[in-house]
Amino acid sequence: MNDVLAQVWRDEWGRLLALLVAQYRRLDLAEDGLGDAFEAAARTWPGDGVPTNPPAWLLTAARRRILDRLRAEAVAARKLPLLAVDSDVEEVVDMDEVPDERLRLVLLCAHPSLPREAAAALTLRLVLGVSTADIARLFLVSTPTMAARLTRARKRLANERFEVPDDLAERVGVVADVAYLAFTAGYAPGSGADVLRADVSGEAIRLVRVLRSLLPGSGDWSDLDALLALMLIQHSRRDARVADGELVLLPDQDRTRWHRDEIAEALQLLLPLAMRPATSYLLQGLIAAEHAVAATAADTDWSRIAGHYAELEHLTGSPVVRLNRAIAVAEADGPLAGLAVLDGLELPGHRLPGARAELLSRAGRTEEARQEFDRAIDLCDNDAERSHLVARRAMSDTP
Numbered sequence: 390m391n392d393v394l395a396q397v398w399r400d401e402w403g404r405l406l407a408l409l410v411a412q413y414r415r416l417d418l419a420e421d422g423l424g425d426a427f428e429a430a431a432r433t434w435p436g437d438g439v440p441t442n443p444p445a446w447l448l449t450a451a452r453r454r455i456l457d458r459l460r461a462e463a464v465a466a467r468k469l470p471l472l473a474v475d476s477d478v479e480e481v482v483d484m485d486e487v488p489d490e491r492l493r494l495v496l497l498c499a500h501p502s503l504p505r506e507a508a509a510a511l512t513l514r515l516v517l518g519v520s521t522a523d524i525a526r527l528f529l530v531s532t533p534t535m536a537a538r539l540t541r542a543r544k545r546l547a548n549e550r551f552e553v554p555d556d557l558a559e560r561v562g563v564v565a566d567v568a569y570l571a572f573t574a575g576y577a578p579g580s581g582a583d584v585l586r587a588d589v590s591g592e593a594i595r596l597v598r599v600l601r602s603l604l605p606g607s608g609d610w611s612d613l614d615a616l617l618a619l620m621l622i623q624h625s626r627r628d629a630r631v632a633d634g635e636l637v638l639l640p641d642q643d644r645t646r647w648h649r650d651e652i653a654e655a656l657q658l659l660l661p662l663a664m665r666p667a668t669s670y671l672l673q674g675l676i677a678a679e680h681a682v683a684a685t686a687a688d689t690d691w692s693r694i695a696g697h698y699a700e701l702e703h704l705t706g707s708p709v710v711r712l713n714r715a716i717a718v719a720e721a722d723g724p725l726a727g728l729a730v731l732d733g734l735e736l737p738g739h740r741l742p743g744a745r746a747e748l749l750s751r752a753g754r755t756e757e758a759r760q761e762f763d764r765a766i767d768l769c770d771n772d773a774e775r776s777h778l779v780a781r782r783a784m785s786d787t788p
Contacts, residue, residue, distance in 0.1 A: 393439055394430055399588065401444045402518035407490035409451055410497070416546055418455050420515065426450035491516050492599050498542075499563040500549055507542040508563055509570040514539055517589055519574045526770075527573060529737050561604065565616050565670070568596045572620050587627045594620050611662055615670040618655035618662075622677035625651040636773050640686035652681045672701040691721035708736045712744055724751040739768035743778055750785045758785050 402423070409419035426447045440446040498512040506528060513519040513527075525535035575589030597617050604610055629642035637643075659674050676697045683689040698714035701707075711734055719727025727748045734741060746761035762782035769775040 393443075394427065394434065397430075397443045397447070398427060398518055401447070403491045403494065403516040403592075405444060405448055405451065406515055407494040408448065409455065410494060411490060412452075413455055413459075416497075416515075416543060416549075418458060419451075420543070422451040422455035422458070423447070425454045492596060495564055495567060495596060496560060497546060497549060499560045499567055500546060501560070501563075502545050502549075503542055505563055505566055507538055507545075509567045510535065510539060511542045511546075512567045513571055513574055517571050517574065517592060519571075519589065523574060526738070527570060561600070561610065561613060564600055565597070565613055568593045568600070569616055569620070569670070571596065572623070576623055587624070590620070590624050590627070594624060611665060612668050612670050614658045615662055615668065615674045618658040619670055619674040619677055621651045621655040621658075622674070622681050625649070625655070625681070631773070634773060636777050638777075639680065644685070647681075655681070667700055667704065669701065669705055672697050672704070676701075689720070691717050695721050708734055709740075712736060712741060715748075716744060719748050719751070724748040728752065739765040739774070739778070742768065746778075746785075747781070750781075755785055 406419055406423055409423060410416055413419060429450050430443075430447060434440075494516050495512050498515060499508045503511070510524050510528065513524050514521065521536050521539065522532045524539075525532045528535060530538075572590050572593035575586035575591075575593070594617070597613065597620065601610065601613055601617070604613075625648040626639075626642060626646075628648070629644070629646040630637055655674070656678060659671075659678055662671055663675070665671065676694050679690055679694050679697075695714060695717040698710060698717050702710045702714055711730065715727045715730035715734075718730050728745070731741070731745060731748070742761045743765035746758045746765055749755075749758035749761060759782065762778060762785060766775055766778045766782065769778060
């Protein structure tokens with residue numbers, strides 16, 4: 390039963406929340422009402438059985454709870470006549486302007502009153518139902534810190550209208566960042582045993598496609614094209630990333646399982662952009678394309694990839710980019726060169742000690758490698774990644 394409810398949460402949370410926000414025009418009411426509906430489902434479905442139409446059941450339950458709260462607020466404010474108007478608003482959502490109600494919710498979350506990271510975090514939470522803990526991991530902050538940020542973001546949007554903004558074009562950059570962070574939520578393993586959430590990544594791709602279809606013909610949307618290309622290439626490898634519940638690293642993946650149609654679409658998008666000024670999404674797309682066009686892992690042009698990463702690091706100053714550049718440099722010039730790039734780098738989580746461990750092992754510095762593997766294992770909260778690290782640690786013990 391918990392698995393069924395969790396799947397409904399993942400598949401339907403964003404759509405149901407958007408419908409409720411559109412109907413009642415209040416984010417706090419919609420989120421609280423839907424949360425109460427899921428709690429009610431957790432209590433009643435085990436005894437009564439799963440309803441024939443779970444989303445409809447949840448929507449009805451959420452509406453009842455919202456109307457109960459509206460009545461209570463109206464009584465408190467002594468405005469009963471206004472309650473009659475609110476209570477009669479049923480099925481009046483006009484979605485003609487935006488063909489997907491979740492996109493409308495994304496546009497609300499991308500409001501200019503919110504910092505970009507807050508907009509992305511709120512979209513991950515409200516539209517795709519990503520847990521606060523996993524969002525915190527993506528942003529490299531603690532869970533309580535992220536919970537506080539989400540609360541502040543909700544409060545800022547409390548009185549905003551749920552509609553297509555006049556400054557749609559100006560919000561494209563924000564929505565692009567939001568979509569990519571949503572994609573990353575599926576591409577990067579979550580907590581526990583959740584290895585890969587391809588449905589979250591696919592939803593983010595669909596979000597970008599819908600946004601592109603809405604934008605006017607005039608204007609430079611090349612960075613959105615680069616983002617879509619990047620996401621398509623990364624997503625094309627989803628079926629090869631996991632085998633028997635275990636992560637499969639890029640060099641070991643069965644490339645016949647890559648979705649070549651998605652790679653071809655991505656390369657067509659990147660082709661006219663290759664000579665344009667570098668942006669973060671374009672450089673990441675070009676890096677992904679180098680992997681996609683290599684027939685085998687041995688054919689990968691790591692020098693070109695390291696060059697793209699160097700340009701990307703100069704552009705962004707990101708420690709994660711530097712970590713990735715170190716891996717590319719190690720592939721091109723050897724593990725000692727990669728370790729030199731990592732000197733002085735600080736990065737929360739298990740990925741930095743895990744990368745150090747791999748490079749130290751390849752350099753023959755076995756005892757140092759074991760220590761770094763132990764650090765990475767202690768810091769890792771994903772079952773599949775931890776299993777991989779344990780296996781690599783065991784291999785380092787083998788003479």
